[in-house]
Amino acid sequence: MNNIYMQFRNDSIRFSILLSLVVVLGCRDESATAKQSHFEHDHGVAAHWPSDLPDAAKQLRSRLDRTSTDDPESDELQEEMADLVSWIPEVAADSSLSENDWIPINEAAKSLSKKLQPSGHQWTQSAREQAYQLCDLIEKSESKPTAHPVTLESKSS
Amino acid sequence: MNDPTQMIVGGLVRVAQGFAAAAPTLLVGLVIAAILRYYLGRDGICRLFGGNTIRSLPQSWLIGMLLPVCSIGVLPILREMRRAGMKPGAMAAFALSAPLFNPLSLLYGLTLSRPLVIILFAIGSLVIVTALGLLWDAIQPRSGAAKESAAFAADPVPANEPIGVQRLAAVATHIGREATGPTLALTLLALSGLAILAAVFPYGALQTSVEQDDPMAPLTMLMVAVPVYATPMLAMSQLGMMFQHANSPGAAFTLLILGTGANLATPYWFSRQYGWKASGTWFLCLLLIVLGISYAVNQPLIPAGVEPAGHTHAFDIYANPLPANQANIWNAGKTAVAESIGIAEAAALIGLGLIAVLGLVLRGLGIDESRWQNSSATLPVETPKTWDMIVPRSVIGTAMLVGLVALSVVACFAYYPPPQECLExxxxxxxxxxSAASSGDTKHALFWLPVWEEWSRRLEVATFLRRGQVRPYQRMQGYLIRKKLELLEHELEHDPLEPAEIKAALDGIYATNTRWVNSFRTD
Known part of the structure; x- marks a missing residue:
């Protein structure tokens, strides 16, 4: 047992020396100035992030109208369209849609995203048709009455 | 760079926080080790972990998944496995897998945004421990087996093993001496990794190190994760934050396997048992396999539809806890430690404190486990009465271990109470x-914000536990409320405060909260 403790003591000394070296030579802060905020890295928001659900449908439709399947110049727009489709479930959930109205939109967007992934976000004719249908579905859902009115009661509950 | 005071205070804070976090699982580890030693014995331990057959690797992995221990709590158990003559491969498999998942953390993980990822991570851990176990058993020279047998022969199971009260006394003595002896030393070594990180990394230095588009993210995480000590629940919540921020999935995998599965004491202990060469080869292979898998899964597991946040707070806990402009650094350190101790940690710390006192008294009096073995040998052998039979220790030991697993299932239901209680x-x-955020009391708001966030997770797990599913809509609303809470947190941390921004963040939360709460009330 004494041997074990002796070994541990020797290892502890070696470890302490190593630790001191790491601490003394350790990494340097990139900035010597004091931070004004503890969290300087605010969430980045993409330029084409939609302001609400109708805006998502509007942005998607406008890009669909501006692009075609054989247009090599539209790579950036096609990427943005894929982004919009993948964001639609979140944007729809952050609207006044009821759960029953949200489910078909979520499923349609997920299905379309899945279709786009293997092709590296290349929009086939079938994908474009599905995207137009998604826009129609969103616009139809938006015309329904508000499902989750925010009341003073719900604010305090 | 941290100044020397910050390094010292920050390091001490991280060690204290780590010790408090480890206390519950360390206590469990000590109890399990004593049960293995005095109730299961050598044969029982070999049977439990699959003996020296190839089956021992997946079996050790499975047992590890069921036992609620962390990478510190696993150390006393490893010592007992070693005494029982288990092969190093099975021990390494158990050492890595036991801290990764337990019933509480697995349930938590399954309710994260992509449960499939957690299942894949669990399968990935099985592949790793099996491959490494086979490798170790292959490189371990035959002389190692002879050495193990010799080590075991020096500590044989006594012919008249203690039973009844004597055995309980032996268990208490063993736990007390372990808690103030080798296990305590290994625990401090494990926690020193947190002190190193706190000394090296300034406050918030790891916020942008693991972005999904950063090819160095898994490698960076590898460097950080080796000295990290993380409890299974902490690692799981960090994975949740990483998914929410769309950080690198490969880095998340590295953190889970190395940060949770091992700490500085793990390779140290193995090297003391099996030599630096064999242990070094094993650890190097572990690093290479983890890194390889991390890069392989990094792109395929990037979640669709989540806008990368460009940072994460998941690893703030591994950097220095004190900002550079912190006034009264010692008080801030004390507050940081106090805030990290919940009811479970406090209860476990009290339990460990009592055990440590017992251990110190026993050490002072020169009493060890052999005292109870000797006294039992002198017990008169009587014919057992009908209701006073001697139950074989394997039966008691198995009942205790099964009871422990059952207790952890009960703990799951207690830790994740019914959804209505969570909502309350x-x-x-x-x-x-x-109300604090609206009135400008940022400190009070920042205290309650993580509490709210944590209960939002527990609500989902509780729903999953009782109803078998969390609906996609509920999951999405949970994601939204946590995202908006984090935005509010950022606004509250701004110096100077921007009231208009805080109001906008609060308005967003009100609306989301209504939808989120209603979605769980309608179940």
Whole structure:
């Protein structure tokens, strides 16, 4: 047992020396100035992030109208369209849609995203048709009455 | 760079926080080790972990998944496995897998945004421990087996093993001496990794190190994760934050396997048992396999539809806890430690304290486990009465281990109470947080905000536990509320405060909260 403790003591000394070296030579802060905020890295928001659900449908439709399947110049727009489709479930959930109205939109967007992934976000004719249908579905859902009115009661509950 | 005072205070804070976090699982580890030693014995331990057959690797992995221990709590168990003559491969498999998942953390993980990822991570851990176990058993020279047998022969199971009260006394003595002896030393070594990280990394230095588009993210995480000590629940919540921020999935995998599965004491202990060469080869292979898998899964597991946040707070806990402009650094350190101790940690710390006192008294009096073995040898052998039979220790030991697993299942239901109770807790945290944020009391709001966030997770796990599913809509609303809470947190941390921004963040939370709460009330 004494041997074990002796070994541990020797290892502890070696470890302490190593630790001191790491601490003394350790990494340097990139900035010597004091931070004004503890969290300087605010969430980045993409330029084409939609302001609400109708805006998502509007942005998607406008890009669909501006692009075609054989247009090599539209790579950036096609990427943005894929982004919009993948964001639609979140944007729809952050609207006044009821759960029953949200489910078909979520499923349609997920299905379309899945279709786009293997092709590296290349929009086939079938994908474009599905995207137009998604826009129609969103616009139809938006015309329904508000499902989750925010009341003073719900604010305090 | 941290100044020397910050390094010292920050390091001490991280060690204290780590010790408090480890206390519950360390206590469990000590109890399990004593049960293995005095109730299961050598044969029982070999049977439990699959003996020296190839089956021992997946079996050790499975047992590890069921036992609620962390990478520190696993150390006393490893010592007992070693005494029982288990092969190093099975021990390494158990050492890595036991801290990764337990019933509480697995349930938590399954309710994260992509449960499939957690299942894949669990399968990935099985592949790793099996490959490494086979490798170790292959490189371990035959002389190692002879050495193990010799080590075991020096500590044989006594012919008249203690039973009844004597055995309980032997168990208490063993736990007390372990808690103030080798296990304590290994625990401090494990926690020193947190002190190193706190000394090296300034406050918030790891916020942008693991972005999904950063090819160095898994490698960076590898460097950080080796000295890290993380409890299974902490690692799981960090994975949740990483998914929410769309950080690198490969880095998340590295953190889970190395940060949770091992700490500085793990390779140290193995090297003391099996030599630096064999242990070094094993650890190097572990690093290479983890890194390889991390890069392989990095792109395929990037979640669709989540806008990368460009940072994460998941690893703030591994950097220095004190900002550079912190006034009264010692008080801030004390507050940081106090805030990290919950009811479970406090209870476990009290339990460990009592055990440590017992251990110190026993050491002072020169009493060890052999005292109870000797006294039992002198017990008269009587014919057992009908209701006073001697139950074989394997039966008691198995019952205790099964009981422990059953207890952890019960603990799952206690830790994740019914959704209605969760909603009530959320209501209280929300009221405190929002009213404080509205009135400009940022400190109070920042205290309640993580409480609210944590209960939002527990609500989902509780729903999953009782109803078998969390609906996609509920999951999405949970994601939204946590995202908006984090935005509020950022606004509250701004110096100077921007009231208009805080109001906008609060308005967003009100609307989301209504939808989120309603979605769980309608179940």
């Amino acid at each position: 807790e959320i209501r209280m945290a929300r009221t405190e947080c929002l």
